[in-house]
Amino acid sequence: MAVADWIWVARQNAAGKDYVSLPYSKAVGGLLVPGDSEAQSLVDLAGGKIGIAGGPLDKSWLILRAYAQQEHGMDLAAETEQVFGAPPLIFKAGLSGEMDGAINFWHFLAKMKAGGMRELISVDEAGRALGLDTDTPLLGYYLKQSFLDEHPGLAQAFYDASRDAKDLLSSSDEAWEAVRPNMNAGTDAEFEQLKSDWIAGIPARGPVDIEGANRMLELMNELGGAELVGEATEIPAGLFADVG
Structure with a gap:
């Protein structure tokens, strides 16, 4: 498992991989x-x-x-x-x-x-x-669909745990103090800005809006072409895990 934007994952799937993406963050800077x-x-x-x-x-x-x-x-x-x-x-x-x-x-x-x-x-x-749905999270966790097939319920369980962690961090200053040593924040200002921007990137709970994702992919294909999206000119079937 790793984190990547789902456009990269779509490109890999169009090239024959069996990756699936779970929503992580809409933070894009x-x-x-x-x-x-x-x-x-x-x-x-x-x-x-x-x-x-x-x-x-x-x-x-x-x-x-x-x-x-x-x-x-x-x-x-x-x-x-x-x-x-x-x-x-x-x-x-x-x-x-x-x-x-x-x-x-x-x-x-x-x-x-x-x-x-x-x-x-x-x-x-x-x-x-530009008409994009910016609430559609660009970043996601990705892993192999074949692995999920061997472990029914894992995707939803992981997603629930991720959501629970996000809920905790969006409501508890104590939770942030616990993870602060791992944040590489050199100053209080850096710590507070990292905290604020991470919370702002938390997407709404629920499945990815496929229509919104398609609009994003169409724009990336228009702007970057095959060099960016490969053969993924539309959302590959099963790209996003069925979680919510």
Whole structure:
């Protein structure tokens, strides 16, 4: 078992794997700018440098590009310079002021916000403007369907345990203090931001909205093509575990 976005899992299944995904989190982050930046929208980043964790097919980057084109008529890739790198490198470059904007994984973004950067636009906001159901969790636990077939009831039991943990962490400060040593939070501000952003990423209980997931997959196929989604042009049957 591991955690990955379900679009990657769909790609693996379309290529012959038998993975199944269970909802985990809808935390997807956004684009941050230095605290003293005068930027008020993506348009203000024209001519600037954007650091992006991962590569040109990063899903947050693709969504923000589509949003910039739709809302501002702006080709974000053509009108800015992109620097692609590992999350820790983008983290350091963003905080040092080397970048005019930064896109990173949500937990790095939380620490960057704690360090003084501010969110120019969230992927959630951009996604909603594009007609996506941003309540559909992008991240999920994945494991083999064949393993679940050998262990009836395991998927629901694991999902219930995961939900119980989320319910506890969303309501108990004591529970957070118990896990704090494992969070690699260097300051109280980092701890509080990680806590807040993790709670904000908790999806509603219940099965994944297949229609909403299909809209997301269609957009990713439109923006990233086969290089991103492989042969997964539609949601593979059985991609999401039957839990609720």
